Amino acid sequence: MPPKVDTKKCNGCAGRTEPQCVRICPGDLMAVGEDGKAYCRSLRDCWDCMSCTKDCPTKAIETRIPYQLGYHGAKLVPFMGKGTITWICTDIYGNEERFKYRIRNNAD
16 A cells, blocks of 8 residues: 555655655655645555655654555554664554564664
């Protein structure tokens, strides 16, 4: 599923020359509109790689789990740490489960 931007959290990476989501998107699909908020230019062309979701400094971008897999309201949100990534899985009832992993390409 393509990324969903929370416009209340998104500040377009204010103060940076290029927003993180624009910089990281391998499909060159993320952009910032005149309102200063990020958006995906072509939802159907999104690769679902979650790079923008993982790299957003304000955690304004999330990826929804497709209905066929998680039903409406379920979501998967990554939080990048130093050398780790934590995935927060929320089911349709709001129950959360967290999974923390070491980043594989970490030098230490």
